[in-house]
Amino acid sequence: MAEYLLAIDQGTTSSRAMIFDAQCRPVSVAQQEFAQHFPQDGWVEHDPEELWQSVLDVVREALHRAELSAADICAIGITNQRETTLLWDAETGEAVYPAIVWQDRRTAAFCDRLQAAGHEQLISERTGLLIDPYFSATKLRWLLDEVPGARQRAEQGQLRFGTVDSFLLWRLTGGKVHRTDATNASRTLLFNIHTQQWDPELLALLDIPPGLLPEVLDNTAEFGHTDPALFGASIPISAMAGDQQAALVGQACFAPGSVKSTYGTGCFMVMNTGHTPVRSAHRLLTTLAYRLDGQATYALEGSIFVAGAAIQWLRDGLKLIRHADETEALAEQVGDQSGVYLVPAFTGLGAPYWDPLARGAIMGLTRDTGIAEIVTAGLQSVCFQTRDLLEAMQADGDMPITSLRVDGGMVVNKWMVQALANTLGVQVERPQVTETTALGVACLAGLQQGLFNSLEDIARHWDCEHRFSPVMPEQRREQLYAGWQDAVKRVRA
Numbered sequence: 001m002a003e004y005l006l007a008i009d010q011g012t013t014s015s016r017a018m019i020f021d022a023q024c025r026p027v028s029v030a031q032q033e034f035a036q037h038f039p040q041d042g043w044v045e046h047d048p049e050e051l052w053q054s055v056l057d058v059v060r061e062a063l064h065r066a067e068l069s070a071a072d073i074c075a076i077g078i079t080n081q082r083e084t085t086l087l088w089d090a091e092t093g094e095a096v097y098p099a100i101v102w103q104d105r106r107t108a109a110f111c112d113r114l115q116a117a118g119h120e121q122l123i124s125e126r127t128g129l130l131i132d133p134y135f136s137a138t139k140l141r142w143l144l145d146e147v148p149g150a151r152q153r154a155e156q157g158q159l160r161f162g163t164v165d166s167f168l169l170w171r172l173t174g175g176k177v178h179r180t181d182a183t184n185a186s187r188t189l190l191f192n193i194h195t196q197q198w199d200p201e202l203l204a205l206l207d208i209p210p211g212l213l214p215e216v217l218d219n220t221a222e223f224g225h226t227d228p229a230l231f232g233a234s235i236p237i238s239a240m241a242g243d244q245q246a247a248l249v250g251q252a253c254f255a256p257g258s259v260k261s262t263y264g265t266g267c268f269m270v271m272n273t274g275h276t277p278v279r280s281a282h283r284l285l286t287t288l289a290y291r292l293d294g295q296a297t298y299a300l301e302g303s304i305f306v307a308g309a310a311i312q313w314l315r316d317g318l319k320l321i322r323h324a325d326e327t328e329a330l331a332e333q334v335g336d337q338s339g340v341y342l343v344p345a346f347t348g349l350g351a352p353y354w355d356p357l358a359r360g361a362i363m364g365l366t367r368d369t370g371i372a373e374i375v376t377a378g379l380q381s382v383c384f385q386t387r388d389l390l391e392a393m394q395a396d397g398d399m400p401i402t403s404l405r406v407d408g409g410m411v412v413n414k415w416m417v418q419a420l421a422n423t424l425g426v427q428v429e430r431p432q433v434t435e436t437t438a439l440g441v442a443c444l445a446g447l448q449q450g451l452f453n454s455l456e457d458i459a460r461h462w463d464c465e466h467r468f469s470p471v472m473p474e475q476r477r478e479q480l481y482a483g484w485q486d487a488v489k490r491v492r493a
Contacts, residue, residue: 002074005446006062006235007438008055010080010164011243012101012265013312015054017062018438019073022451024461026433027068030061037098042105042347042356048086048095051164052171059231070233075449076172076226077239077441079246080164081265082187085139087150087212088167090160093175097147099164100139103266103305103347107138108356114138119205126192126199128277128286132354134303136163137189137206144207154209161212163188165240169223172237177224180214181240182291191216193277193288196296218291219245220448239444241290243437244268244301248289249444250436251405252459259393259401261386262437263410266350267307269389271300271397282392283352290444292455300396302351302389306344306360308410310378313346320371324409330372331379331415336422336472336480340364341487342377349492352392358491364483379416383423384484390424403427407436422472423481432463 003022009015013036019027032054037045063069083102088095100106111131114120120131129135140161144151153159160170166180185191185198190208192199198213217223223237241249244262248270251260256274261267270289277286277298289299306313311327314320321327341363348356362374394401404426411417411430421428433439443458452458470477 002072003451004066004068004072004074005442005451006059006073006076007442008059008076008078008168009243009435009438009441010051010055010078010168012081012103015051015058016435016438017058018435018442019062019066019068020439020442022446024433024439024443026435028062028066029435030058030065032058040106042108044101044103044347045098046084046101048088048099048167051099052168055168056230063231070231070235073235074451075236075238075445077241077445078165078168078237079241079243079437079441080168080184082163082184082242082244083134083136084164085136085143085161086164086167087140087143087147087159087161088170090158093170096150096159097143100143102134104139105133105347105356107133107142110138110141123189123202126194126202127186127189128193129187129189130283130285130354133356134350135187135189137208140208141206154212157211159212160214162214166214169237169240172226172230173224174227178214179217179223181219181221182216182296183219183242183245183288184240185216186288187242193286193296193298196291218294220292220444238448239441241441241444244270245288245290246440246444247407247437248272248299248440249458250433250438250440251407251431252462253405254455254459257397257399260405260407263307263382263406263408265307265309267304267382267386269302269386269393271393273298273300273397278396280392280396282396283354284389284392284396285351300393302392304385304389305347305350307382307385308408309346310342310344310381311410313344314375314378320375327375327379328413328415331376334372334376336380336419338364338369338373338376339483340369340373340377341484342374342381343487343491344378344381345491349488352388353488353492355492361487361491363487363490379413380419382410382416383420384481386420387423387481401426403429405429405431407431407434417468421468421470422477425470425474425477427470428468429464430466430468432465
């Protein structure tokens with residue numbers, strides 16, 4: 001019997017495929033970066049064909065590296081960059097326009113008009129979200145209005161909308177299936193998280209034809225089967241989840257009050273709040289954590305738009321470093337004493353500010369400032385932004401957070417994780433498998449296929465690799481954070 005699980009992890013800057021055995025141990029991994037396109041200030045796009053090809057390439061490479069065939073794979077789980085919006089032809093599968101990435105801010109003026117018209121309370125009550133260009137619906141509205149002929153084709157049933165998961169599912173099944181899962185649906189600004197349905201009133205408000213939308217399933221379900229021509233045999237697709245929800249599962253944060261933070265292109269902190277949605281008083285998002293057997297579990301989420309992307313910018317934009325792994329040694333040279341603050345508001349600020357017009361800055365520069373100081377400030381910016389989220393989450397959740405589970409590409413940097421513990425004043429736990437996004441969706445696929453019996457069964461496979469305890473004096477912690485808050489005020493002014 002096939003007992004290997006394949007996770008497709010389609011991220012913002014790269015696509016990854018990981019194969020796990022039935023004990024959740026990684027067997028092989030393949031990863032491929034793809035181009036980011038910035039056609040105008042605040043616009044971010046991906047080429048849908050390059051995105052699709054990168055997924056095919058990494059799946060085939062992961063199978064090759066593991067010396068496995070498609071017949072050895074029990075099931076596929078798909079996890080993805082959320083909110084990124086695609087519109088494609090229902091017959092050919094060809095996208096009508098590049099993918100508009102979650103970071104894209106082109107719909108800021110339209111969002112302002114929605115807010116000015118007094119629609120935010122309705123949208124927030126139904127979806128748990130705020131009116132912001134981050135979410136899919138205003139991007140979809142832009143596509144329908146700005147791509148020649150798109151609205152007419154949509155109204156005639158010739159087009160399909162989806163986030164990246166739906167687009168991949170459509171392509172993987174040879175155009176047979178148009179579905180999504182509840183977590184990805186909950187990030188569109190069109191899904192009612194209380195009724196668990198697409199909301200007719202919101203569709204009418206945003207002028208979205210309902211026929212564009214995918215069918216919404218639980219995170220574990222029979223989503224479809226891959227076209228056998230792609231990998232040599234047909235494989236069941238048994239789980240889908242947005243990347244941050246998949247990471248929550250991979251970190252075994254199944255108890256209300258448990259929190260994880262993922263450090264990839266952006267940073268996303270998610271707290272499990274159980275079966276009751278919690279409304280935030282601090283501009284955090286109320287969202288779905290996961291939905292299993294029709295039962296919704298909710299979460300509070302804070303989103304930072306730029307985390308690892310700041311290091312990518314230091315590498316590719318300023319060319320201060322050649323590789324991200326150089327940052328740890330540079331930060332060790334400097335420590336926390338430089339007085340330099342980098343506010344990476346390249347596409348505005350996310351939670352708890354939600355300021356799409358803020359722009360980035362480096363402050364505190366002197367003649368002594370060099371590459372090491374600026375790189376260190378980039379790492380520290382991630383820690384300070386995480387504290388912004390943690391304080392908001394503690395206030396909303398009305399419970400103290402004593403530990404934080406972290407994952408993602410940045411947490412291999414020991415200096416950064418220790419700085420995070422120091423900045424937050426809480427214990428930070430790094431798991432054995434840091435690619436918890438892929439692990440989480442693989443576990444969900446295994447749950448659907450009966451390799452795991454329950455969430456508790458999945459949790460037994462979670463192992464802590466290292467616990468980082470805060471060692472910074474409280475006075476110094478507060479002094480550094482006050483400097484960060486001052487820097488943020490300046491970029492918002």
